[in-house]
Amino acid sequence: MKSNPSRLSAVNNVSERRRFLKSLATPALLALLPSGAFASGNQAIITKAIPVSGEQIPVIGMGTWITFNVGNDIATRNGRTQVLKTFFDLGGKMVDSSPMYGSAEEVMGYALKQLAKTQGEAVRKSLFATTKVWTPFDGEEQINDSYSLWGVDQFDLFQIHNLVNWEDHLQRLQALKKAGKIRYVGITTSHGRRHADLEQIMKTQALDFIQLTYNVEDREVEARLLPLAKEKGIAVIVNRPFQGGRLFDRYGNKPLPSWASEIGCDNWAQFFLKFVVSHPAVTCAIPATSQVAHMQENMAAGRGELVTQATRDRMLAYLQSI
Secondary structure: OOOOOOHHHOOOOOOHHHHHHHHHOOHHHHOOOOOOOOOHHHOOOOEEEOOOOOOEEEOEOEEOOOOOOOOOOHHHHHHHHHHHHHHHHOOOOEEEOOHHHOOHHHHHHHHHHHHHHHHOHHHHHHOEEEEEEOOOOOOHHHHHHHHHHHOOOOEEEEEEHHHOOHHHHHHHHHHHHHOOOEEEEEEEOOOOOOHHHHHHHHHHOOOOEEEEEOOOOOOHHHOOHHHHHHHHOOEEEEEOOOHHHHHHHHHOOOOOOOOHHHHOOOOHHHHHHHHHHOOOOOOEEOOOOOOHHHHHHHHHOOOOOOOOHHHHHHHHHHHHHO
């Protein structure tokens, strides 16, 4: 997801802590700080259960669309490695990618390898590895490539990207799950695409996860897909929680509500994420960023408490009023 360069400075009444963070927001300096140094009050990150297993995962994950598609430039790759390190340091686990995202899987493999040099097996223990198969043809070669690019022996979750050739891929992924090569199986869609088809698949197929678009502006999934996921015991990953960065363009120069601090939000990123992950059917949101400081902000949204439906309604009402 494309980062908005003005994101840190867009919010009025920014706290001293955020100004301090911004002044330190370089990979070299952040690497010197202790793990969790910017955790909100050192609170534990909120987790939710994967319905099919009961396994707990943090409500804030990390996407790699655009942000990790950086090719072979070593300096840029090292910068993304620091973003990933920050994510793990603050308690993150789920990292989502896809063959569709250009070099993102290869760059993720590079970053994991670099971190393993200093952190060893702790890196793999921190990682909930999530990718997709995205081809109209037989997916075996593409799936094998993902293992090689990431440098992992097992994926925690393998998804079918945007329902492409889903019948064939689902059969293959279920076989890989049975063989222990993957732990969970899922299917994804993006905003407004094939929601009716996804609904039918959810009703008729054995799925552990779905991934879809949901944010304060795009809320169509509240009507049928989220309630169905809750009913069927399917975990939900939310992509584009910032609407591809457009939410910052629309609201970034406007003030947060005076009561934002009461729900643990001191910037718009946290406001948007807190709304999403507080929905009872949502398991995890996967905002993407290329900047360490933005990762710090994103992860802080997963601390404190989830908000009630009444508060979520209040959040929407405020957005409609400004």
